[in-house]
Structures are given as structure tokens and as C-alpha cells.
Amino acid sequence: MAIGKNSSQRKQALDQDLATWKPRSWAVNLPFRDYSIRPEDMIPAFAGAIGKVSLVAAFAVAWEQAYAIRYPGFVAENIRLEMVVASLILLISSACLLPRAAPPGTLTPLIPMVPLMAAAGVHPLTLGLAIGLLGLLLAVTRTLPRIVALNTAGTRGGILMLFGLLGLNDSTVKLIAWSDPVGWLLPIALLTSGLAGYLLLTRWRKAYLTVPVCLVAALAVSAAFGRVPQLTTSPGLPMLDFSWWSVRWQLPVSFGVQPFLAALPFAALAVVMWPLDATAIMTMHEQQYKPYEQKAVFDLNQTFLVVSLRQLIGVVLGGAQVAAVWRSFLIPLGVVRRPIPGAALLLALFSLGFAFAGYPIDIAMYAPILHLVLVFGVYVPMLLSGVKAIRRRSDWLVAALVLTVGIALHPLAGWLLGIASGQLARLKLRRRR
Numbered sequence: 001m002a003i004g005k006n007s008s009q010r011k012q013a014l015d016q017d018l019a020t021w022k023p024r025s026w027a028v029n030l031p032f033r034d035y036s037i038r039p040e041d042m043i044p045a046f047a048g049a050i051g052k053v054s055l056v057a058a059f060a061v062a063w064e065q066a067y068a069i070r071y072p073g074f075v076a077e078n079i080r081l082e083m084v085v086a087s088l089i090l091l092i093s094s095a096c097l098l099p100r101a102a103p104p105g106t107l108t109p110l111i112p113m114v115p116l117m118a119a120a121g122v123h124p125l126t127l128g129l130a131i132g133l134l135g136l137l138l139a140v141t142r143t144l145p146r147i148v149a150l151n152t153a154g155t156r157g158g159i160l161m162l163f164g165l166l167g168l169n170d171s172t173v174k175l176i177a178w179s180d181p182v183g184w185l186l187p188i189a190l191l192t193s194g195l196a197g198y199l200l201l202t203r204w205r206k207a208y209l210t211v212p213v214c215l216v217a218a219l220a221v222s223a224a225f226g227r228v229p230q231l232t233t234s235p236g237l238p239m240l241d242f243s244w245w246s247v248r249w250q251l252p253v254s255f256g257v258q259p260f261l262a263a264l265p266f267a268a269l270a271v272v273m274w275p276l277d278a279t280a281i282m283t284m285h286e287q288q289y290k291p292y293e294q295k296a297v298f299d300l301n302q303t304f305l306v307v308s309l310r311q312l313i314g315v316v317l318g319g320a321q322v323a324a325v326w327r328s329f330l331i332p333l334g335v336v337r338r339p340i341p342g343a344a345l346l347l348a349l350f351s352l353g354f355a356f357a358g359y360p361i362d363i364a365m366y367a368p369i370l371h372l373v374l375v376f377g378v379y380v381p382m383l384l385s386g387v388k389a390i391r392r393r394s395d396w397l398v399a400a401l402v403l404t405v406g407i408a409l410h411p412l413a414g415w416l417l418g419i420a421s422g423q424l425a426r427l428k429l430r431r432r433r
Contacts, residue, residue, distance in 0.1 A: 014040065014337060018293040021339045023099040025302065029341055035099065037342040044333040045346035047211040048103070049354055051328025053364030054211075054373040055106040056082045060320040061365075062111055066118035071248045073233070076361050078248075078320045081238040083355035085314050087348040093306045094344035102298035103344050104310035105326025107277070108378045109163035110270055112170040113411065117266050125245055126259040128315025130267035131322060135308035138271060144304055148275040152422030153389050154398025156276060159415050160386030161399060162406040163273075167379035171371040178367040186225050193217040194372040198380065208332030210377050218368035229366035233358035244318020269412045270322055274304055278325045285334045296339050298330070328377055398422050 017036050023029065031037055060075040086104065094103050117127065138144050151159075172191070179186040197213040222228065245253050278300060285297045303325060311323040326347075333343055354360040363369065390399055398421050406414025 014038070018289065018296055018337065018339060021296065023295060023339070023341070025098055025100060025299075027097070029096055029099045031095075031342065031345055035339055035341045037345065038338070040336045041338055041343035041346050043208060043336050044329050044331075044338070044343045045350050047208065047332045048105075048326055048329025048347045049350035050211050050215055050364055051373060051377060052083060052086065052105065052326070052351060053079055053354060053361055054370045055108050055111075055328070055378070056321045057361075057365035057370055058108065058111050058374060059106065059114070059322070061370075062114035063118075063124055063320050066115050067249075067251065069248075069250060071250060074248055075365060076233040076358075077238065078318070079361050079365060080233075080236070080355045080358070081240065081244070081317060082314060082319045082321055083351045083361075084238050084240070085317060085319060086310065087351040087355070089306065089310045089313065090344055090348040090351075095341050095348060098299075098302050098306060099339070099341040100295070100297075100299040101302040101306045102278070102281075102340065103326040103329055103347060104303075104307040104323045105329065107270055107273060107322040107324035108327070108374065109167065109273055109277070109382065110266075110322050111374075112163070112166040113266065116410075117263075120262055120266075121259075122263045122266060123251065123254065123259050124249070124320065125251075125253060125315055126255070127263040127267060128311060128319070128322065130260055130263045131270050132308050132312035132315065134267055135271045135274065135304060135311060139301055139304040139308050142301055144271075144275045145300060147272055148279055150419055150423070151276065152395065152398060152419075152426065153391055154395035154425075155402060155415065155418035155422045156279070157386040157389035157395060158399035158402025158406070158418050159273070159276060159411070160382050160389065162386075162403050162411055162414060164379045164383030164386060165403075165407075166411070167382070168375060171374045171379065175367065175371045178371075182225055182227070186222070186227075189221050189225075190218060190368050190372060191375070193221050194376045198376040205335075207381075208335040211328055211332075211373055214372040214376055215364075215369050218366070218372045219363075222366075222368045229363050229369075231359045231362045233361045235356055235358045238355065240317050242316060242318070248318065265412055269415065272415070274307065274324055275300070277327065278303065281325060281327065281330045281334070285330070288334045288337055293337075296337075298325075298340060328373075331381070394425050398425065 021035060056079045057075055060078040064074055090103050093101050175187045194214055194217055197217050198210055201207050201209055245251060289296050307323045329347055390396055398418050401421055402414040402418035405417050
């Protein structure tokens, strides 16, 4: 009886935090004065830190393979760099000046496109600058909500399913390649354990625990086959200067017109994916919070302003990732129903701890952990969100067009045709009315 009473009191305290929280944008918000910090905040903070290492590692590995980068420790040191940059920006924005801005994370749907971008001659620095500048322009002019309005349910569903399928294929192929000496049994066991954990958590309504459960499952299954992560990244500080590009990326830097033209289509696609990614999470948050708690839902324009600035700062310092909203943090945050700043503060501290310690980076970038987190923490939810976005037969036709053209030709072509066909369907519906 006492347990039930304590649980009820705990829920009341959490509800009270949401009801009384008064976020002040562009003003100093301090912990324990302007917002509370509770044990529940540790769940999204820990999941977000693990997810961040894994997702930045996926970007860094993709670029390393695409450009045959041979600098020792390139991936681990890039993760350390990105974690520190993200944490410092997070402390200034979501945990202090902009408590309604979602933390800037990683645009994982773009990872499978890295080989395609490299083949097209896209320089990661030029790409990052183009994305940051374009995103900043759209955020300042408040254009991103208008872009969201152009995408019909069929287009949104199709692009989400497209990137979900591309990501699933990419992670599965790489997991099989990593398991090659052992054979097919290891990747099958890893994916089966991840799937079982994901299904059980979904059934128990504990999906916010997907990232830590994937971590435990990956370590346990691979250890049963005699394979464990190698701890080689010692404690240290990141190198924070532009020389990353000449010393560690070992790529010539050019700011001419041609490099920007090559990067522009991919930059446009990345920025357009920002509101798609954020809209799905925002919809979930709006469902979780009561009408008088809607101030806990992140502000779209503030979020993308921070994401754009984070993108520019990160890429100038040598970062490999493309910024977006921090999905692995925001999804569990909505499930535990907490305001952003308290959990964001803990997220920054966890991330700084991971970066300075070094060894947690080796664990999180270990191939089974990396790909299980991507598959069940990002790509499967993305695929399911795409299916849920489609409601009518006409939506399925648009989604099928996006999928077919996106796989056969290019995701950008699929998205553009999806928008065109979706708008045409809207026009026909209006004429009938």
C-alpha cells in the first residue's frame, strides 16, 4: 500500500513540475531556481549520451571508409570532439538561455548517403557549412514550418520509410561484414536479441529504454561468441581547431563555387529532413503532455536556430556529423514526461564525462552496439513512423512513388516527386469540393 502511495506522490510531483514550470527564453534559467532536476531526468540523459556516441561514430566511420582516411584514432577522436562541442552548446542553450529549444543531435538518416556523397565529390566541410548556413537562413526567416506544410502524409511517410529501409540495409550489411570470421550466426543472434528486447519494451511501454537494452544485448551476445570491445581511447581532451581538416581528415580544403554546387542538393535535403524528423517527435510530445503542459513541447524555430549554429561550429572544428534534433534524448524525455532543461543539463554532463574518460567511447562505437542502437533506436522507429503517417489509399500511392524513385534513382528525386504528386492530389481534392 505504501508503495502505491509513494508512486502516486511521485507522479503528482512530476505533474507539478510540468504545471508550474515557467521557461524564459533569452534569459538565464538556473537549476533548482527555474527548473527542477529529478532522478527521472537521468533516463533520457543516459540514453541520449549513449545514442550520441553511437550515431557520431556511424557518421565518422562512414566518412572514414568513403575517403579511405588512415589517421589513427580518427573515429574516436572525432566522437570526443563532437561530444564536447554538443555539450558546451547544450549548456548554453537548452539548459540555460533557451529552455524550450531541443538539444542539437545527429541527422542519422543521412548516414547511408555518405558513400553516395563521397562518390559525387562532396567535401564534408563544404557540406557542413552549406547545411549550417542554409539552416540558419530558414530558421531566421521562419521558413521551416512552411516546408513542413508542403509535405503531405504520403510524402512524410514515404521519406521516413525510405531512410528507414536504407538505414536497415546499411547497418545489416556492415554488421555481417564485421561478423565475417564467425559467420552468419553472430549477426543473426545480435539482431534477434535486439528485436526481442525492442518488442518486449514496446509491449511493456518502456520503449525509452531501447538504447541501454541494445547496449547490454550487444555486449552479452558478442561476448558469448568470444568477441569484446577493445578499450584503446585513453582519457583526454579534444583538439578544437581548424587544423583537424589538414591533419586528421587529410582532405584539401576548397571554398570555390564548384564544391558548394556539389554539396547544395544534399545540404537542401538534409535541412528539409530537419522538420520531418522534428515533427514526428513533436507530435509524440504533444500527445504525452496535457493541454496546460504544452509549454514543455520544444519550440521549432528556437530548436533549428541552435541546430544551425551547432552545425557551423562543429564542422569548422572538424566534426564529422550532420546536426539535427537529439532523437535518442527526446524520445525517452517524452515518455518520462519531463521539461527539457533539467534532463538537458544532465545530458551535457554525461556527454562530457564520456568524452573526457575516453573508454566509454570505445564501448559505444563497438560495431554490435553501434548497429543495434541504429537499427532499433532509429531506423525501425523511423520505418514504423512512416507507416503510421499514411492514412489513405492516395497517401500509399505517393509513398510508393517516393520509395521507388528514391531507391532506383536518388532520395532527393523521390522526395521532390513525392511533394509534387502530393500537392497535385491536394489540388484535385479541393476541386472536387
